[in-house]
Structure formats: C-alpha cells, structure tokens
Amino acid sequence: xxxxxxxxxxxxxxxxxxxxxxxxxxxxxxxGMFQGMGPDTPLLNKDFGFDPRQIDYMILSHAHIDHCGLxxxxxxxxxxxxxxxxxxxxxLAAVLMEDSAGxxxxxxxxxxxxxxxxxLPYVEPLYTTLDALAAVDQFVTVDYDKWFTIEPGIEFCYTxxxxxxxxxxxxxxxxxxxxxxQVTFSGDVGRYRDIILKSxxxxxxxxxxxxxxxxxxSLHDEYVQxxxxxxxxxxxTCIEKKGKLIIPAFSVxxxxxxxxxxxELENQGRLPALEYFVDSPLSMKATQIVKSYPKYFNARIQKxxxxxxxxxxxxxxKFTKTVDESKMLNYYKGPCVxxxxxxxxxxxxxxxxxxxxxxxxxxxxxxxxxxxxxxxxGRLKKHPKEIGIFGQTHEVNAxxxxxxxxxxxxxxxxxxxxxxxxxKRAVAKLFLVHGEYDVQQDxxxxxxxxxxxxxxxxxxxxxxxxx
Numbered sequence: 001x002x003x004x005x006x007x008x009x010x011x012x013x014x015x016x017x018x019x020x021x022x023x024x025x026x027x028x029x030x031x032g033m034f035q036g037m038g039p040d041t042p043l044l045n046k047d048f049g050f051d052p053r054q055i056d057y058m059i060l061s062h063a064h065i066d067h068c069g070l071x072x073x074x075x076x077x078x079x080x081x082x083x084x085x086x087x088x089x090x091x092l093a094a095v096l097m098e099d100s101a102g103x104x105x106x107x108x109x110x111x112x113x114x115x116x117x118x119x120l121p122y123v124e125p126l127y128t129t130l131d132a133l134a135a136v137d138q139f140v141t142v143d144y145d146k147w148f149t150i151e152p153g154i155e156f157c158y159t160x161x162x163x164x165x166x167x168x169x170x171x172x173x174x175x176x177x178x179x180x181x182q183v184t185f186s187g188d189v190g191r192y193r194d195i196i197l198k199s200x201x202x203x204x205x206x207x208x209x210x211x212x213x214x215x216x217x218s219l220h221d222e223y224v225q226x227x228x229x230x231x232x233x234x235x236x237t238c239i240e241k242k243g244k245l246i247i248p249a250f251s252v253x254x255x256x257x258x259x260x261x262x263x264e265l266e267n268q269g270r271l272p273a274l275e276y277f278v279d280s281p282l283s284m285k286a287t288q289i290v291k292s293y294p295k296y297f298n299a300r301i302q303k304x305x306x307x308x309x310x311x312x313x314x315x316x317x318k319f320t321k322t323v324d325e326s327k328m329l330n331y332y333k334g335p336c337v338x339x340x341x342x343x344x345x346x347x348x349x350x351x352x353x354x355x356x357x358x359x360x361x362x363x364x365x366x367x368x369x370x371x372x373x374x375x376x377x378g379r380l381k382k383h384p385k386e387i388g389i390f391g392q393t394h395e396v397n398a399x400x401x402x403x404x405x406x407x408x409x410x411x412x413x414x415x416x417x418x419x420x421x422x423x424k425r426a427v428a429k430l431f432l433v434h435g436e437y438d439v440q441q442d443x444x445x446x447x448x449x450x451x452x453x454x455x456x457x458x459x460x461x462x463x464x465x466x467x
Contacts, residue, residue, distance in 0.1 A: 001176060003183075003210075004463040006049040007032055008434040011460075012214055012372060013066035015434060017185065018050055020463075022176050025154070026050075028058040029170060029185045029210070033069025033100070036344045036372030045070060045126055049461045053078035057150055060085040061187025062167035063092035063252060065100060072097050072127035075135040084148070086158055087141045088166025088293045092252055092286060094139075097132040099251075099282045103347060105129065144168065144201075159201040162190030163408050164253040165290050171203055181207040181467070188212050188434065189410040189418045195226065196260060198298045200410070202421040207428050208466055211419070213435030214370060214409040216443025221404045227261040227268075229403045233366050234272055237399070238335035243362030245336070246398075248350045248377055250343035251283040253408045254369055256290050258339055259312040260301075266314040276317045279326050279340040279349050284319040287312055330356050343368070344375035351376060355389040363398040368406045373436075412443060416450065424451040428467060432457045 001021050007014030007030075014034035019027040034044040052074045060068055060083060071083060071093070085093060104125035112122045142148045142158060149155045153175040158168035170185040184206035192199045237245040249255045255278065265271035278284065291312065294305065304311050320326050326349050329338060340350035345367075354376065357363045371377030379387055380400050386393050410418065430452050432440045437457065444455045458464060 001174060001181070001466045002463055003208075003431070003466060004050070004461065005431070005433060005458040006461055007034065008066070008212075009458050009460040009462065010435075010437040010440065011037070012370065012434055012436060013037070014044060015061075015067045016048070016070075017210055017433065018055075019172070019183065021174060025056045026054055027154070027172065028055045030061055030067045030187075031058060031070045031074050032067040033065050035066055036346045036375030036378060038374035045073075048074070048077075051078070055079050055081060057081050057154075058083045059156060059170050059172070060089060060093065061170055061185065062161065062164055063089045063096055064164065064188070064250070065096055067187070068093045068096065069100055070126070072101060072131040072135040075138060076127050076131045081138070082140045083135070083138045084140050084142050084156070086144065086166040086168055088289065088296065089168070090136070090139045090141050091289045091292075092164075092166060094136045095282060095285045095289070096252065097135060098129055101125065101127055101129040101132040147173075159203045160198055160296070161187045162192070162194055162197045162200040163188040165197070165293050165296050169200070169203060171206065183208045183210070183466070185210040186212050186418065188214070188408070189415055190408055191220070191410050191414050192417055194298065194408070196257060196297060196301055198296065200414075200418050205423060205426055207426070209419070209422070209427055209430045210433055211415065211430060212409070213415065213432045213440050213443045215407065215411040216415065216432070216435050216439045216446075218411050219413060220407055220411045226257070226403065226405050227264045229405060230258070230261050231265055231270060233364060233401055233403070234274070234337060237362070237364040238274055238337065239272060241362040242335045243360065243364065244338060244357055245364050245366055246350070246353050246357055247337065247339045247366045247368060248343050248345040248354075249283070249339050249341060249368055251280055251341045252286045254343055254406065255280070255283045255339060255341070256287055256312055257406055257408070258368065259287065259317070262317075263308070263311050263314045267308060271314060271316075274316055275332075275334070275336040276314070277320055277329060277336060277338045278317070279320045279329060279338055279353070281321055283339070283341055284321070326352075329353065343377070344371045345377040345380065346372075346375040351389065355392070355394065358387070358389075358394050358396055358398045361397040361399075364401050365398055366401045366403060368403045370407060370409065412446060415443070416446075425453065427452060429454045429456060
C-alpha cells in the first residue's frame with residue numbers, strides 16, 4: 001500500500017490524498033480546491049497529479065471548498081465511482097459546489113469580454129453548474145460510527161471531527177495479504193470548546209495517521225469570549241465612529257458562529273439596534289442546512305433551543321439575495337454590520353465590499369479566521385498602507401481588526417487531545433498535512449517530544465510506501 005499527497009501538502013488548501021493498494025485499487029481522500037495561492041492558484045487547480053479515470057473510490061471528510069471544491073472537475077475529467085460523505089456533508093457540498101461553479105462562470109464571462117477586446121483566446125471555467133449537479137448524483141451517504149464495507153478487504157468509518165456540521169475523521173481498514181491495517185485521516189479537527197458543535201470523537205487505534213496542522217504551533221485566545229469581542233468591535237466602529245463593520249466569513253461554519261454570537265448578545269439585551277446584513281445567498285442556504293441538523297449541536301445549544309427556536313436569528317438581521325440588493329449596500333449611509341463570503345476575502349461579494357469601504361477611516365475590516373498569506377485577507381493582516389483590489393490600488397484607511405477566538409480549527413492542544421486516544425508506539429507513521437511548512441516543523445517537534453516515533457511532512461505529489 002502506498003499514499004501520495006496531491007494537495008494541502010506544506011500548504012493549507014487543496015486537500016487531496018491518494019491511497020493505492022497492492023492490488024491496484026485507488027481511494028481518494030478529499031478533492032479540494034486550492035485557494036488564496038496568488039497567481040499560482042489557477043494552475044494548481046488544473047493539475048490533479050493523478051488520472052481521475054483511474055480512481056476507484058472517493059471519501060470526503062467535509063464540505064469546505066478546500067476539501068470538496070474540485071469534485072465536479074474530478075467527475076468532469078472521468079471519475080465515475082461513488083463519493084462517500086455524511087448526510088450533512090452531502091447537503092452542504094451540493095450548494096457549495098454549485099455556488100463555486102456559478103462564480104467561475106461569471107468570472108470567465110467577464111474575463112472573456114476583456115480577452116475579446118485584446119484578440120486573446122477564450123478561457124473556460126474549471127467546471128460548470130451542470131458539472132456540479134452531475135457530481136452530486138455520485139454521492140453516497142454514510143452515518144457516523146458505522147463501519148461501511150466498500151468491497152471485500154476495504155471498510156471505513158466516520159467519526160465526528162467537530163469542525164463544521166457533518167465534518168468527519170475518516171478511518172479506513174484495509175486487509176492485504178491477510179493483514180489488516182487502519183489508516184486514519186483527520187480531515188479538519190475542530191475545537192473541544194466549540195460554541196455550536198460537539199467535540200471531536202475518539203477513534204480506534206490507527207497504524208497510519210494523516211493529520212491536519214493548520215494551527216500546529218498556536219493557541220487560540222480562550223480569555224476573550226466571541227460575543228464580547230464582537231460587541232467591542234460593533235461599539236467601536238458602528239456606535240463611536242458611525243462606520244461600517246465589514247466581516248469576511250466562510251459561508252459554512254464561520255457565518256453561523258457569528259450569527260450565534262450576535263443572537264446571544266440579543267438574548268442578553270446587549271446587541272446594539274443596528275442593521276446586520278448577511279450578504280451571501282450561499283450563507284443563507286448553508287445556515288438553513290445547519291439548522292436542519294440540530295442533532296449535531298452540543299449540549300449548550302440544545303439547552304438554548306428549549307427557549308430560543310432560532311439560535312442564529314435576531315432583530316435587525318437581513319439576508320440579501322440578489323446582486324442588486326448587494327450593490328445597494330454601497331449606498332447605505334448609516335452604521336451597519338456586513339457579513340459576507342469568502343472568509344479569506346479573496347473572492348465573492350466581500351471583495352467588493354472591502355474595495356468600496358477600505359479607504360474610509362470610520363470603517364473596520366474584521367478578520368475572523370485563517371487566511372492564506374497571499375489572499376486578500378492574508379495581505380490585510382499585515383496592515384499595509386496600500387493594497388491592490390481588482391487591479392486598483394487603495395489606501396488602507398479603514399481599521400483592520402481580528403477576532404482570534406473564532407477558528408473552527410483546533411490549536412495544538414486540541415490536536416494533541418485528538419490524538420490522545422492513540423497508543424503512540426502503535427502508530428507506524430504520522431503524516432502532517434494542511435499546514436504551512438514552518439508551522440508543521442514546529443508541530444513535528446512537539447509530536448516527537450510527546451512520543452510519536454515517525455512524523456513526516458510530505459511534499460506535493462510525493463508518494464510514500466506504507467510498510
């Protein structure tokens with residue numbers, strides 16, 4: 001058995017890991033899109049590093065676009081097999097992939113108008129809306145905590161990863177030559193004190209572990225509660241400066257966490273009477289899907305639901321649906337809060353809102369999670385005096401803020417707790433993926449100190465034998 005790493009290798013996005021069995025069977029773990037990689041992004045997303053027609057099975061960990069975003073291209077390029085996912089992951093992936101296709105189609109339409117004027121050849125999207133819809137037809141749902149036999153000698157089980165609704169760690173048992181070995185892929189590991197979701201579940205002993213490491217050398221701020229942090233920024237920006245608070249937020253996970261925090265402030269009588277806009281049709285759809293899976297909520301929200309039927313809704317909340325409604329926010333004169341995708345601010349409506357508001361010193365751009373260094377969000381984190389958006393240079397007069405208590409990724413304490421159910425001596429090899437290389441090197445040293453015998457940080461397209 002061999003494993004090769006075709007994305008999220010010494011970087012955070014583009015999750016793709018390929019198991020090749022001794023009998024030639026190939027199992028793909030995730031098929032994510034690269035995001036925020038600057039000018040290299042399109043080329044990275046065109047090259048899988050493997051032939052989709054040769055893949056036998058695909059197992060998806062969760063529905064974030066950097067884990068599921070290239071599934072329609074995989075199908076378009078010849079993959080005909082099943083795509084396994086939890087029920088919530090299937091529902092979320094369906095709307096995310098369709099939304100991604102729509103964005104690509106619109107971007108290509110705009111780009112081809114420019115190319116036509118310059119006499120350049122037309123470009124095509126990675127995939128279309130029809131490709132995204134076709135991919136959903138190949139999904140097969142599997143619940144948590146049930147071993148599912150794919151074929152004789154190959155079975156897998158999902159356990160709750162606590163990252164977003166439906167997110168899972170994947171545990172695959174493969175029997176070859178009379179010997180059974182377990183390969184565990186963490187997907188993205190959530191936090192053990194998440195305000196919405198249950199904690200990551202324990203799992204059976206693995207021989208090989210593929211572990212995400214996004215925050216492998218960081219600790220999240222546990223002293224500042226998210227509602228208090230949000231209230232501070234609302235008061236500072238909207239009440240004191242009479243400005244707009246612009247919040248980039250991923251449609252799945254982060255948007256719901258922000259809404260829950262604002263709802264909590266309202267329940268406590270502390271939410272300022274303002275207009276709160278969620279400017280993302282995808283976020284609206286995702287929020288409805290999240291609401292439809294209350295069984296995945298933790299005990300805290302279960303208790304809230306006894307007195308509050310909608311923990312993600314509050315007075316002043318408005319969802320914009322159309323492009324025209326989104327554009328009208330440019331002319332909104334009063335103080336307000338605008339929450340929009342994407343979380344790295346590198347695509348979608350949020351990029352327009354930042355472009356239109358970043359030169360006004362009354363406003364604030366509030367970052368709420370991880371951003372690739374080359375993404376717009378990543379560049380804003382460096383507090384530049386000027387920044388380029390849509391080919392135009394803007395003075396950065398708006399305040400750039402961060403809320404560091406909101407990451408859906410576990411920090412290194414969470415990651416170590418995720419591994420605590422394992423006998424370290426029985427883990428033959430642990431691979432670190434989904435992290436920046438310097439972070440992974442720090443985390444590797446910590447894991448070795450904790451007793452893991454063999455920790456490796458693979459490069460993109462590297463293939464490694466497993467015993």
